[in-house]
Amino acid sequence: MILVYYLIIINLLAFVMYGVDKKKAEKNKYRIPESRLIAVAVLGGAYGAGLGMLVFHHKTKKIKFRVVVPTFLVLNLICIGLILYGNYHLVTTEYEVNNALLPDELDGYRIVQISDLHNQFFGFNESVLLKRIEKEEPDIIVVTGDVVDSTHTNYGIAESFFKGAVEIAPVYYISGNHEEWLIEKNAEKYEAFIKEVESYGVEYIDDRAADIDGIRLVGVSEMSLGKSIYTLPEVEKEEKEEASESALTVVLAHEPEYIKTYVEDGADLVLSGHNHGGQVRLPGQRGFVSANFKFFPELDAGVRDYGKTKLIISRGLGNSVAPIRVNNYPEIVTIVLKKDN
DSSP states (O other): OHHHHHHHHHHHHHHHHHHHHHHHHHTTOOOOOHHHHHHHIIIIIHHHHHHHHHHHTOSTTOHHHHHHHHHHHHHHHHHHHHHHHHHHOOEEEEEEEEETTOOGGGTTOEEEEEOOOTTOOOSGGGHHHHHHHHHTOOSEEEEESOSSOSSSOOHHHHHHHHHHHTTTSOEEEEOOHHHHHHHHHHHHHHHHHHHHHHHHTOEEOTTEEEEETTEEEEEEOGGGTTSOGGGSTBTTTSOGGGGGGSSEEEEEESOGGGHHHHHHTTOSEEEEOOSGGGSBEETTTEESBOTTOOBSOSSSSEEEEETTEEEEEOOOSOOSSSOOOBSOOOEEEEEEEEEOO
16 A cells, blocks of 8 residues: 555645646746656656646657656556555465374364555455455464554555454464554554454464364463463463373464564464565565565565474555555465364
8 A cells, every 4th residue: 555655645746736837937936847757657647747747738849848748657657556466466375284182073164364565455344355254264374473563554545354254264363563663653543443343353363372173372462472371461360281181282473583482482383474575586586575564584484493483474454654565476375274184
């Protein structure tokens, strides 16, 4: 959505600039430099510039404007098309997780992971995204943080997503760094949002454990990243030995960099996101930059094995500061549990 807002603003600005410059020309006043009029077209405002030329009959006789503006109008159209396709072309990645202790009735159990939505718009009431999730026939849906974005916050989009998701399968949600920042900005408003989505049936499991169909699901809040799951306020009541009674211990932790802690805790599966796949996927499918602005992050996307612990990192669905993805389509992750004989 940041890109859409930018394009609207830059094209309105271009249109206004061409109109203002025309009026100044008619009154023999100080003019807007032609370099600026060209620059605003080059920077994405070619539609506004072209419309300004036609409506105000301005710069239509100057060769450089007749060449540059239409040329960049076409180039902008191509670039915008590629960027929008890269930002909205949903893909699904499926991983199989084998476990010898898995009960027969959980063989084929399907978990859909959603991460880093960042208020991204996927159709009216998030209908496009929800239809893709429904197609995966999940038994549960886990949401690993950053559903809302702290820089362009829209609780309504997040609420629409959750309202539709609970109609598909039980939903379990943890916070990410953007939720933490929103708490710092306005805790009361964030708490109202949580109460609203909980009223739909969403289970908000920050620093809590839930036993689901023989799976022990542990949610780690952004504030508790790096802490042993057995020291968390709502989890410490559970004895560590009791965890072995569950077929699978699944940890939801927004940032993957703390994987060592959960390996030591004996987690079977850790689901994370945060790094947006490195924003730009380079040849060899390596991410370019992490959410913390580290270049070529090791934990950018995909699956990693640490002995008995498997880490799955979602590339996420939306964007925050950088409004584009390159070779890095928004991703729905599906995990299929299989009994390992």
